[in-house]
Amino acid sequence: METLKFFGRRLVHSIFVFLAIVSILFFVFRLMPGDPTMLFISPEMSVDAIERIRHSFGLDKPLYVQYFKYIANIFLGNFGISYYFMEPAAPMVFEALKNTLILTIPAMCLSYLFGVVGGTLLAWWRGKKRELWGMAFALILRSAPAFWIGLIFLYVFAFHFEWFPGGSITDTGVAYEGFWEMVLSWDFAHHLILPVLSMTCYLTGLPLLLTRTSVLEVIKEDYVEMARAKGIGPRRVMFRHVTRTAILPVVTAFATAIAYAFGGSVLIEVVYTWPGIGRLMVDSMLGSDYPVAQFAFMIMACMMIVMNLLADFVYAYLDPRVAVK
Amino acid sequence: MKKGNWIKLWCLLIGVAMVMSLVAVATADAKLAKKRQVRELRFVAYSPGTHKMWHESQKYMANKMEELGLQIDFRPMQRAGVLQNLWYSRNFDFGTLYLTGRPTRVDPNMILSKLYHSRDDRIGGYNWAGYHNPEYDKAIDDSNLYASDLEKRKELIWKAQAIATRDVPIITIVHQMMLDAYNNKKWTGAVSMIGNGLKNVWNWTSMEPLTDDKVLVAAYRDDSGVLNPTTSHESNVMACRAVYDTLTHVGPDGAPKPWLAESWTWISPTEIEFNLRKGHKWHDGKPVTAKDVKFTIDWIKEKKVAYHLVAAGPIKEVKVIDDHTVRYILKFPYAPLLAYTGEQIFILPEHIWKDVPEKVGVDDPIMWSPSADGKFIGSGFLKFDYWRKKDELKLVANKDHFFAPKYDARIFKYIPSAEAALGRLRKGEVDMLIDYNGDAMALKKICEAEPNLTMAMEPSIGWYELSMNTRRPPLDDPIVRRAIAAAIPRDVIAKNIWKGFAIPAYSPTHSMLKPWFNPNVNIYEKELGLAGAKKILKEAGYEWDSKGLLYYPAGKTNEGWEKKK
Numbered sequence: 001m002e003t004l005k006f007f008g009r010r011l012v013h014s015i016f017v018f019l020a021i022v023s024i025l026f027f028v029f030r031l032m033p034g035d036p037t038m039l040f041i042s043p044e045m046s047v048d049a050i051e052r053i054r055h056s057f058g059l060d061k062p063l064y065v066q067y068f069k070y071i072a073n074i075f076l077g078n079f080g081i082s083y084y085f086m087e088p089a090a091p092m093v094f095e096a097l098k099n100t101l102i103l104t105i106p107a108m109c110l111s112y113l114f115g116v117v118g119g120t121l122l123a124w125w126r127g128k129k130r131e132l133w134g135m136a137f138a139l140i141l142r143s144a145p146a147f148w149i150g151l152i153f154l155y156v157f158a159f160h161f162e163w164f165p166g167g168s169i170t171d172t173g174v175a176y177e178g179f180w181e182m183v184l185s186w187d188f189a190h191h192l193i194l195p196v197l198s199m200t201c202y203l204t205g206l207p208l209l210l211t212r213t214s215v216l217e218v219i220k221e222d223y224v225e226m227a228r229a230k231g232i233g234p235r236r237v238m239f240r241h242v243t244r245t246a247i248l249p250v251v252t253a254f255a256t257a258i259a260y261a262f263g264g265s266v267l268i269e270v271v272y273t274w275p276g277i278g279r280l281m282v283d284s285m286l287g288s289d290y291p292v293a294q295f296a297f298m299i300m301a302c303m304m305i306v307m308n309l310l311a312d313f314v315y316a317y318l319d320p321r322v323a324v325k
Numbered sequence: 326m327k328k329g330n331w332i333k334l335w336c337l338l339i340g341v342a343m344v345m346s347l348v349a350v351a352t353a354d355a356k357l358a359k360k361r362q363v364r365e366l367r368f369v370a371y372s373p374g375t376h377k378m379w380h381e382s383q384k385y386m387a388n389k390m391e392e393l394g395l396q397i398d399f400r401p402m403q404r405a406g407v408l409q410n411l412w413y414s415r416n417f418d419f420g421t422l423y424l425t426g427r428p429t430r431v432d433p434n435m436i437l438s439k440l441y442h443s444r445d446d447r448i449g450g451y452n453w454a455g456y457h458n459p460e461y462d463k464a465i466d467d468s469n470l471y472a473s474d475l476e477k478r479k480e481l482i483w484k485a486q487a488i489a490t491r492d493v494p495i496i497t498i499v500h501q502m503m504l505d506a507y508n509n510k511k512w513t514g515a516v517s518m519i520g521n522g523l524k525n526v527w528n529w530t531s532m533e534p535l536t537d538d539k540v541l542v543a544a545y546r547d548d549s550g551v552l553n554p555t556t557s558h559e560s561n562v563m564a565c566r567a568v569y570d571t572l573t574h575v576g577p578d579g580a581p582k583p584w585l586a587e588s589w590t591w592i593s594p595t596e597i598e599f600n601l602r603k604g605h606k607w608h609d610g611k612p613v614t615a616k617d618v619k620f621t622i623d624w625i626k627e628k629k630v631a632y633h634l635v636a637a638g639p640i641k642e643v644k645v646i647d648d649h650t651v652r653y654i655l656k657f658p659y660a661p662l663l664a665y666t667g668e669q670i671f672i673l674p675e676h677i678w679k680d681v682p683e684k685v686g687v688d689d690p691i692m693w694s695p696s697a698d699g700k701f702i703g704s705g706f707l708k709f710d711y712w713r714k715k716d717e718l719k720l721v722a723n724k725d726h727f728f729a730p731k732y733d734a735r736i737f738k739y740i741p742s743a744e745a746a747l748g749r750l751r752k753g754e755v756d757m758l759i760d761y762n763g764d765a766m767a768l769k770k771i772c773e774a775e776p777n778l779t780m781a782m783e784p785s786i787g788w789y790e791l792s793m794n795t796r797r798p799p800l801d802d803p804i805v806r807r808a809i810a811a812a813i814p815r816d817v818i819a820k821n822i823w824k825g826f827a828i829p830a831y832s833p834t835h836s837m838l839k840p841w842f843n844p845n846v847n848i849y850e851k852e853l854g855l856a857g858a859k860k861i862l863k864e865a866g867y868e869w870d871s872k873g874l875l876y877y878p879a880g881k882t883n884e885g886w887e888k889k890k
Binding site for chain 1: 715
């Protein structure tokens, strides 16, 4: 019963957060300099032609009218037509989202795997010489910018050694029946490796350092000392008793990170010419393509909210000490 | 006198000298009342991220203006912000934009009208300087009447350039180089066009494969956006030029050549008869006839298709004589007809576009995506195959076309990162780079180092310009504008900042466009230079204070400048 009430409250709260976010999205895009009609203006046009275009897009109506239409449309599931492509915004965003997820989810899972294992190891090596080398490596990884890693990998492995293609999602001119057919092809895998590698390197830094800090904290706890006193071997203590507690902050971080995975990494996508949602978001923002930009950000916001909710529940399950009041 | 007294005397003398010079300076500045000081001028510029070389050029120009005594409020921003200031809020003293090279801009009339004609002082027009000169307007308007008298037209076009560079509301700074590169071991037959480089239909219909790979892959930065012949973005227009035919196309040397119209005859100065190619078909098999041409013009006017309306403007009526003969009856003689109207308007299939926009579910033709409905059908040398958004667009050769390509298909590969595009060209994943906008020096070095890569450079018919808001003081005074023009050495900008990847644009008309280019235009930086600039300002009554800041002549102030929009 308690859990149900908690769940209900959090859900209602989330809906309000969602509404606030979509409202902010609406106003922020319209306050930015630039106007979607600029996409269509060419010096060859007359003033009333431009006015007609604004009217066709409904941009000549007062702002509050446009806003209410926008909110109403969201609840009706109508997410508008892209000003740049003149096709429905939602399918386009989902297409880009699929491309992004296929890149970011593997990268994230790998980076958290390496991060947790690496972080635990680093904590294990506390005080030894290996720790210094490990820490140096971890810090370099953490501070290197994503696009730099991407460019280095691209240059070395694609252009210098020519082991991998220089970008894009598949070879030029190759057509596939459907999304899954493409994803399961060797051609696609060949194109996927470098971007995933770059992204993994970029993302590993956080879980690695987080795990290490967390483990170092937990090691000091009384119950760990108790376990050692009972005669349990150091390796078993580390991987069964310590990690389970230490992993809690990392789980929360992972849940939030999944939400970021939906936003893609625009820098990796530009370097590798990956047709993902990160690039779509940035391009649509710069080109004042409001419907696409709004919907893309909306999806990300939704995911954030959902993931945060999930993180709360997973945390409560993993750590019974978190009482649900 | 005692030694102590000498010292006291010297101190007194030095003290007096100091006081006197201070008083002199103070009184000199007092004569120049503060309200006569020229206000701080707002320079709306491009941010380094938007365009590095242009940003540096603008900073350099601002520095030069400061040497004249002007105070510059330098505001770098994104392109959207620049357009906002120039078109909508009109909040600028110095503004700047650029025109890319397009075949429709090769006829001298287009550019000369856009910058300086008073009717282009409006939202969407390029005369944001607000230049209104009836003498200029008449020269340009009259020049259009002489379609057959080349000498008379040239005289008026030269006159227009002379007036424009004399009053200098806009300084055209440089013609940037259009940069392209291609793999010469796989492809040959490249044709460069004046002011456009390899980005032209003659190139696409003459390039030939040297190997078994008959698919030409060219890298572009921006996705085409909606594939629609009534929409004006540059990348979409490139695809439409291949999928649709026009009556004429401007040739590589700048003169209009037959395309869909095999030949034409001027029946009178306001009536022209076109003979269309026989046996030509739309991509869906239906025949292309004169009725389609008539429909296109009538439909453009009826639906007020903004992008083509100006080009169709001079046409009063279109008469169908027979299936392959059509006449344009003009409202007045119009010299740019073949090079502009003929080049600009895509001939549309009546059987598809008669339903647009009413029966395709949109309010306006520009809101339709023909490719989504399978209706991106023209009669051009390439046919639509597929479009993977933000990834690639594939067009296949139309082997029945009168200028059928010698390859099987052309792929537009969208690669936003210039570095990645360069690497992939070198690796062989793409065959060509078109309109490369990355580091020009890097491209040059790579093409020189690799024997299988050829780089093509061609000064654009467009240019980068500095506009001065002539509505506001002090820029309403032509002497001030001339002085500013004299202080900006364009050859230095082209050589040192653009590193030779641009040529100075002394006239708005391209220097290689014969016979239209007027070589006798005013080049103030050579005629006057900085010293001469200060001289003409002084003669007009302008003054400088001790800090070197500029002051208006007596009787003039900044008053009321905010109200001038």
